[in-house]
Amino acid sequence: MITLVIIQGSLEDIAGGVRAGQWRMVAAQTRQLVLASLQVSGLEFGGEPFWQENGGALDQISCAPEPLRVQGFALVHEANELANDPSGADSWLARLEEWAGLVQRGLGVDENLPELRSPQGMFGGLRLVRGWTETVDSLGLPPLLPSDWTKPL
Structure with a gap:
């Protein structure tokens, strides 16, 4: 459910935000996308389910693979920089979509997720x-x- 609703919804919001030049929304949704993706990918390696509404005193991304964390946080940092210089937004979005695809394939989801919004x-x-x-x-x-x-x- 997290993969479908949060990750796919965030991807759609981010793509729309890039087209509309809504850079702060792009940054916020990228953060949500990356954190949700890392949390879900960490489940395979001993992570625990985490629901933001219920809170929890655990690091929900600590079990995610290190390369995914490094790449994901780099994409979040770059999303924040798009407000200052959006010239590389299209290539950044392509890399973000590729990264999210890696996460999905790691979960055994080999097809593109259906559009929601x-x-x-x-x-x-x-x-x-x-x-x-x-x-x-x-x-x-x-x-x-x-x-x-x-x-x-």
């Missing part, structure tokens, strides 16, 4: 369902999604 991704499907809900309700048809799926958390 684009019209072609899951959010586009939710938008379609949301638009059809009124029509389905007005015709007295059963709901498109089970009611358990649509309850507020």
Whole structure:
């Protein structure tokens, strides 16, 4: 779940931020991407699951492989520098995507993760369902999604 939601979502945010020139958002999302990626990759080597909402008194990235940590933190540092000089943003983004791909392949995920936040991704499907809900309700048809799926958390 961390891989799909946090890492893939962050990658999409970062790519959009690079296109829009939102360098502080790019830096913040890169930090989140790298920390989540290192935490997940460290699980294979004895790391413990960590959920930011619940906190925890452990170093969630200490079990990640050293080369991944070094490369990841270098990418975070470079993301912070993009605000001063964005000229290398495209090549930096390509290296970040390649690094995230290494992490995913280390987890046994050999295919690109599906898009989440684009019209072609899951959010586009939710938008379609949301638009059809009124029509389905007005015709007295059963709901498109089970009611358990649509309850507020």
